Amino acid sequence: MQRYVNVSEKVAGGGLLHRRTLLGVAAFGGVAAAGKSLAAPLAVPEWSEVPGLPMSGYGQPSPFEAHVQRPVLGLYPEGTGDGAGVSFTPLEHLEGTITPNGLFFERHHSGIPEIDPTRHELVIHGLVRQPRVFTSEDLVGMPLITQTVFLECAGNSLFNSLAEPQQRSAGEIHGLIGAAEWTGVRLADLLDLVGIDPRATWILAEGADAAKQSRSIPLSKIIDGDAMVALYQNGERLRPEQGYPMRLVLPGWQGSMQTKWLRRIKLVDGPTQTKDETSKYSLSQKDGRAQQFIFEMGVKSVITRPSPGIAPTRPGLYQISGLAWSGAGRIVRVQVSADGGTSWADALLDGDARPKMLTRFRLPWDWSGEPALLMSRATDEMGAVQPTRMEWYAPWAPEQLYHQNAIQVWSVAATGEVQNVYL
Ligand SMILES: Nc1nc2c(c(=O)[nH]1)N[C@H]1C(S)=C(S)[C@@H](COP(=O)(O)O)O[C@H]1N2
Ligand SMILES: [Mo]
Numbered sequence: 001m002q003r004y005v006n007v008s009e010k011v012a013g014g015g016l017l018h019r020r021t022l023l024g025v026a027a028f029g030g031v032a033a034a035g036k037s038l039a040a041p042l043a044v045p046e047w048s049e050v051p052g053l054p055m056s057g058y059g060q061p062s063p064f065e066a067h068v069q070r071p072v073l074g075l076y077p078e079g080t081g082d083g084a085g086v087s088f089t090p091l092e093h094l095e096g097t098i099t100p101n102g103l104f105f106e107r108h109h110s111g112i113p114e115i116d117p118t119r120h121e122l123v124i125h126g127l128v129r130q131p132r133v134f135t136s137e138d139l140v141g142m143p144l145i146t147q148t149v150f151l152e153c154a155g156n157s158l159f160n161s162l163a164e165p166q167q168r169s170a171g172e173i174h175g176l177i178g179a180a181e182w183t184g185v186r187l188a189d190l191l192d193l194v195g196i197d198p199r200a201t202w203i204l205a206e207g208a209d210a211a212k213q214s215r216s217i218p219l220s221k222i223i224d225g226d227a228m229v230a231l232y233q234n235g236e237r238l239r240p241e242q243g244y245p246m247r248l249v250l251p252g253w254q255g256s257m258q259t260k261w262l263r264r265i266k267l268v269d270g271p272t273q274t275k276d277e278t279s280k281y282s283l284s285q286k287d288g289r290a291q292q293f294i295f296e297m298g299v300k301s302v303i304t305r306p307s308p309g310i311a312p313t314r315p316g317l318y319q320i321s322g323l324a325w326s327g328a329g330r331i332v333r334v335q336v337s338a339d340g341g342t343s344w345a346d347a348l349l350d351g352d353a354r355p356k357m358l359t360r361f362r363l364p365w366d367w368s369g370e371p372a373l374l375m376s377r378a379t380d381e382m383g384a385v386q387p388t389r390m391e392w393y394a395p396w397a398p399e400q401l402y403h404q405n406a407i408q409v410w411s412v413a414a415t416g417e418v419q420n421v422y423l
Contacts, residue, residue, distance in 0.1 A: 009021060010366075011345040011346075012336075012337065012338065012339070012343035012344055012345035013337075013338060013339035013342055013343040014337070014338025014339040014343075014365075014370075014372050014373075015338055015365055015366040015367055015368055015372075016336060016337075016338050016343075016345040016363060016364075016365055016366075017317075017345075017363070017364040017365065017366055018345070018364075019345065019346055019347055019348035019362070019363050019364070020348065021364050028316070028317045028318065028319065061102075067093075068090055068093045068094075068103065069090065069103075070087035070088055070089065070090060070103055070105065070106070070175075071087065071088050071090065071169070071171065071172050071175075072085065072086075072087040073085055073086050073087070073088070073172075082110060082111075083108055083109075083110045083111025083112070083210070084108065084109050084110060084111075084211075085106075085107075085108065086105065086106060086107050086108075086153070086155075086176060087105060087106045088105050088171045088172050088175030088176060089103055089104060089105040089171055089175040089176075089177060089178050090103060090169070090171040090175060091169075091170045091171040091174060091175045091177075091302070091304045091307075091323065092169055092170040092171055092304045092305065092307045092308075092309060092310045093171070094304075095321070095360075096360060097179055097323070097351075097357065097358040097359065097360050098148075098179055098180065098181065098234065099178035099179050099180060100234075101180070101233055101234050101236065101239050101242070102239070103178075104178040104180065104233075104239070104241070104242060105153070105175055105176050105177065105178050106241045106242075107153050107155075107176065107255060107256075108209070108211075108241075109209065109211035109213050109276075110209045110210035110211030110213075111209065111210070112209075112240050112241055113208055113209045113210070113240075113261055114240065115208060115240070115244060115245060115261060117135070117136050117137075117244070117245040118135070120135065120136060120208065120245055120246075120261075120263070121133045121134065121135060121263065122134045122135075122136075122139075122229070122246060122262055122263060122264070122265070123263065123264045123265070124190060124191070124193075124194045124264075124265045124266075124267075125194075125264075125265075125266055125267075126200070126203075126204075126265075126266035126267035126268055127196070127197035127199050127200035127267040127268060127269065128191075128194040128195055128196065128197060128200075128267050129194065129195025129196075129197065130194055130195055131194060132193060132194050134190070136231060136245035136246050139184065139185050139190075139229060139231055139246065140231055142185045142189065143185070143186075143189065144183050144184060144185060144231075145183070145184070145185070145186055145228060146181055146182065146183045147181075147182055147226060147228065147249065147251060148179070148180070148181045148182070148354060148357055149179065149180075149182065149249065149251040149252070149355075149356045149357050150177055150178065150179040150325050150356060150357055150358050151177065151178055151179070151180070151249070151255050151258060152176065152177040152254070152255055152297045152325070152327075153176035153177070153254070153255040153256065154254040154255060154256055154281055154294075154297075154402040154403055155176060155401060155402055156174060156175075156176035156177055156255075156404065157173055157174050157176075157300075157404040157405070157406075157408075158401040158402070158404055159172075159173050160173060160389065160404055160406060160408070160420075160422075161393075161400070161401040161404045162401075163398075165419075165420040165421055165422050166420060167308065167419060167420055168308065168420065169307065169308050169309050170302055170303075170304050170307035170308065170310075170408075173302075173408070173420065174302045174408070176255070177325070177358075179325075179357060179358040180233045180234050181233070181234050181235065182228065182230040182232065182233060182249045183230065183231060183232035183233075183235075184228045184229045184230035184231045184232065184246070184249070185228060185229050185231070186227070186228055187222045187227040187228055187229055187248070187265075188222050188223055188224070188225070188227070190229065190265075191222060191223075191267070194267075196219075196223075196267060197267065199269050200219060200267035200268065200269060201218065201219050201268075201269055201270060202216050202217065202218055202219055202267075202268050202269070202270055202271055202272075203216070203217050203219060203222065203265050203266065203267055203268065204216055204217075204264075204265070204266040204268055204272045204274070205217060205248055205257070205259040205262060205264070205265055206259065206262075206263060206264040206265075206266075207243075207259045207260050207261045207262060207263060208261040208262070208263035209260070209261050213256070213259060213260070213276055214259070214272070214274040214275075214276055215256060215257040215259065215274060215276055215277055215281075216268075216271035216272045216273070216274065216277060216293070217248075217250065217257055219267075221250055221253070221295075226250075226251045226356075227248065227249070227250050228248070228249045229246050229247070229248060229249075229262060230243075230246065230247050230248070230249045231245065231246055242260065243259075243260030243261050243262065244261070246261075246262045247259060247260040247261065247262055248260075248262055250295075251327075251355075251356040252296055252297060252326075252327030252328065252329075252355075252356040253295040253296060253297065253327060254281070254294070254295060254296075254297055254402075254403075256276060256280075256281050257295065271292075271293065277292060277293070278292075281402065283396065283400050283402055283403065284396065284397040284399055284400045285395055285396060285397060285400070286395060286396060286397050288397075294402075294403060295327075296327040296328060297325075297326070297327035297403070297405070298326070298327065298384070298386075298403060298405035299324075299325075299326040299328065299331070299378050299379065299380040299384045299385065299386050299405065300324065300325060300326070300378060300386055300405040301322055301323065301324035301325070301331075301334055301361070301376040301377065301378035301386060301407075301408075302322055302323060302376065302408045303320055303321070303322035303336070303374055303375075303376050303408065303410060304321055304322050304323060305319075305320065305321040305322070306318070306320070306374065306410065306412060306416075306418050307410055307418055308410070308418045308419060308420065309418070310418070311412070311416040311417055311418050312367055312412065312416045313416055314369070314416070315367050315368055315369035316366070316367060317364060317365070317366050317367075318364070318365050318367055319362055319363070319364055319365070320336055320347070320362065320363045320364075320365050320374070321360065321361070321362050322334070322336075322347075322360070322361050322362075322376050323358050323359070323360060323361075324349075324358070324359045324361055324376070324378035325356070325357065325358050325359060325378075326356070326378065326380035326381075326382075326384065327356060328380050328381070328382045328384060329355045329356065329380055329381045329382060330353045330354065330355045330359075330380065330381040331349065331353045331359040331378055331379070331380055331381075332353065332379055332380060332381050333346065333349075333378070333379040334346070334347040334349065334359075334361040334376055334377070334378050334379075335347065335376070335377045335379075336361075336363045336365075336374070336375070336376050336377075337373070337374070337375045337376075337377070338365060338372045338373070338374055339372070339373060340373035340375070340409070340423055341373075341375055341388075341407075341423065344377065345363060346363075347361035347362060347363040347376070348361065348362050348363065349361055350362055355381075361376070367412070369414060370414065371411065371412060371413055371414055372411070372412040373409055373410070373411055373412075373421070373423070374409070374410045374411075374412060375407050375408065375409050375410075376407070376408070377407050386405060386406070386407055387405065387406055387407070388406060388407050388423070389406040389407065389409075389422055389423070391406070392404065392405060392406035393406075408420070409421050409422065409423050
């Protein structure tokens with residue numbers, strides 16, 4: 001049941017209002033400024049005078065939304081041609097929790113292979129009773145399941161691991177994450193078909209790209225787990241960028257294990273120690289040792305509105321909006337601070353908080369026009385609380401950039417300009 005309070009009850013410093021404050025929509029600064037009185041007569045624009053464009057086989061966003069793009073960042077110098085890089089989900093331009101397929105972040109180690117699905121095969125072999133080969137059409141004909149979950153790169157937010165705060169958009173800092181409704185075959189069902197040798201404890205999953213990205217995955221994530229071979233993303237076949245015609249989805253675990261263009265699964269009796277889990281995706285500690293096989297993504301949140309480039313224009317009421325998630329399960333609480341963490345207010349979680357899925361949070365904010373420090377702090381159902389940057393940093397060596405889940409601090413200047421700052 002929702003409880004609404006009638007008066008604007010200030011529940012924390014910096015103008016944060018109770019999350020159930022009942023506010024007429026006209027009270028909000030942006031809305032009041034946007035509305036204007038009706039001037040007679042109502043004009044007839046040119047698009048109302050003639051029939052519009054014809055139907056189309058595959059719809060595209062409005063050309064007036066053409067600025068909503070994935071920022072692309074090649075990790076290696078132009079022209080080296082190895083296809084390694086990332087593009088970010090533009091989080092600050094999106095609402096709700098589902099990432100549109102065309103804006104889902106990308107991380108490729110060797111570009112996007114152009115795969116003819118009639119020639120692509122998935123081999124399952126190793127410690128099995130009977131090795132088998134599957135086409136994507138074989139898989140489409142099997143019992144399918146659907147899971148709506150986020151997928152986050154272990155390198156997400158790594159800019160905030162650097163010594164100086166980077167001035168980039170919310171998406172460019174935190175957008176190596178996307179969430180989708182994935183449909184495919186339970187990996188446990190496929191392994192049932194080949195028959196698991198009791199000596200098998202891990203699998204090796206390998207992609208069909210030139211990088212042959214390969215990772216070791218413990219069998220426990222598959223047997224009685226939620227691992228799946230996804231074929232569809234938000235209702236349509238996977239995009240080439242997301243692994244067409246098939247990819248692994250391992251809810252809550254780091255993106256790099258969720259092998260795209262999946263072509264081989266080998267059942268083995270221990271981790272394979274591939275290049276993608278030794279030289280990369282292992283975490284350097286202060287004491288000189290490294291931690292391997294950190295699978296689960298930590299509890300995290302970020303305010304997407306306001307954020308750099310999405311600034312309040314004048315003092316008044318605004319709705320703070322952001323995303324929270326955890327690889328361990330559901331988000332149970334998001335707190336927001338407008339005074340740099342001195343005081344906190346509980347945000348309203350929008351809709352159902354689903355396990356291992358993005359959760360939208362919102363909170364009304366009465367901005368006085370004074371400089372503010374906006375932060376959000378998420379808690380998951382296991383009781384894990386998002387750390388501050390200093391807390392997050394404590395165990396790691398300076399070169400350790402992965403699994404950065406620290407609280408983001410946005411400073412809002414009197415002009416409304418929003419910047420990334422460290423406290
Ligand atoms: N075959 C293959 N699988 C891959 C990769 C790759 O380069 N090749 N990148 C991995 C990494 S590091 C991440 S974060 C996710 C990114 O998935 P996306 O591009 O669909 O967002 O795919 C993973 N699977
Ligand atoms: Mo990644």
